[in-house]
Amino acid sequence: MAHAADAHPGHGTAAGTAVAHEEGQQHPIRLYLVVWVWLFVLSTFSYLVDYFHLQGMLRWTLILLLMMLKAGLIVAVFMHMKWERLALGYAILLPPVAVLIFMAIMMLEADHTLLSRLQFLSRTPG
Amino acid sequence: MEGIAQAQAPATMEPAGGMQGFVADWSSDQRAFKNVSWGKAMMWIFLLSDTFIFGCFLLSYMTVRMSTTVPWPNPSEVFALEIAGQHLPLILIAIMTFVLITSSGTMAMAVNCGYRRDRARTAALLLVTALFGAAFVGMQAFEWTKLIHEGVRPWGNPWGAEQFGSAFFMITGFHGTHVTIGVIFLLIVARKVWRGDYDTGRPGFFTSRKGRYEIVEITGLYWHFVDLVWVFIFALFYLW
Numbered sequence: 107m108a109h110a111a112d113a114h115p116g117h118g119t120a121a122g123t124a125v126a127h128e129e130g131q132q133h134p135i136r137l138y139l140v141v142w143v144w145l146f147v148l149s150t151f152s153y154l155v156d157y158f159h160l161q162g163m164l165r166w167t168l169i170l171l172l173m174m175l176k177a178g179l180i181v182a183v184f185m186h187m188k189w190e191r192l193a194l195g196y197a198i199l200l201p202p203v204a205v206l207i208f209m210a211i212m213m214l215e216a217d218h219t220l221l222s223r224l225q226f227l228s229r230t231p232g
Numbered sequence: 233m234e235g236i237a238q239a240q241a242p243a244t245m246e247p248a249g250g251m252q253g254f255v256a257d258w259s260s261d262q263r264a265f266k267n268v269s270w271g272k273a274m275m276w277i278f279l280l281s282d283t284f285i286f287g288c289f290l291l292s293y294m295t296v297r298m299s300t301t302v303p304w305p306n307p308s309e310v311f312a313l314e315i316a317g318q319h320l321p322l323i324l325i326a327i328m329t330f331v332l333i334t335s336s337g338t339m340a341m342a343v344n345c346g347y348r349r350d351r352a353r354t355a356a357l358l359l360v361t362a363l364f365g366a367a368f369v370g371m372q373a374f375e376w377t378k379l380i381h382e383g384v385r386p387w388g389n390p391w392g393a394e395q396f397g398s399a400f401f402m403i404t405g406f407h408g409t410h411v412t413i414g415v416i417f418l419l420i421v422a423r424k425v426w427r428g429d430y431d432t433g434r435p436g437f438f439t440s441r442k443g444r445y446e447i448v449e450i451t452g453l454y455w456h457f458v459d460l461v462w463v464f465i466f467a468l469f470y471l472w
Binding site for chain 2: 155157159215217
């Protein structure tokens, strides 16, 4: 971070005390390339899951695992979340947990709808 | 004055890290996001709201797919293509995924070059990113055309559950719109970088504020987010 401050000469005089911690994010290009290659490899694996017609729990586990790994790499490295302070990280990454809770509720709801449809809208009489 | 502030700053102003820093940042009653400019913080908050929008789309897709008694069309076959006599399942979607990841890589490079004030390389990488983005939108347009010709509509399709069409058009359409806006955004920033706006401090045409190379990183945040959403769409819509 030391050289980040002099990378922006003149800027930030109006921002007051914040000048001391300049907002530049400077990381070695090598790291980006490694992450890039990993994203390619993980995407290839995702595609192969479909190509080899894997089914059932194995398919689900692999799909979700590869998805989370890719998302994690993008957010942590490409979007620099790994190097941001926790105050920003929690403010952005915690609220989406609400989506997961919503998802659990909707799964119950969908199951209920499916059972009702099977019970009351079944084609077979009786 | 500024020189003194810079010389003293690292020794006296370094805020605490970890959990202690988290509590201190939020309770300081001044500025919660210490080393993040308002532009970057606002982009993150916008992306959070976008997360909820895409989250709700994917949730409604999950709900209709789980609750229908009609079999769901098999995406692996719906999105298959014949290339050189070879039947390849889901191939176009795989290519689109790789194109988008590649564009994310070039974007990360552009941010890096931007902070090193490498004007020409930053502009070139931004243009390459925009080009990959445009290619992605082009392939998506091809995909839509193909499906519409095969009879997929928001209210029905030849292979199974009617909800397939509405979920597909809604989710990929909204994502494609994001990519399109991103391409426009990238082209504008590339032009500004190329012209040297961030070196000379030329005021922006809309905000009249001086731009700086951080704009490249903020554009990058948006672009990586578009890629991030695609990761979820790829896994949940195409691979389920």
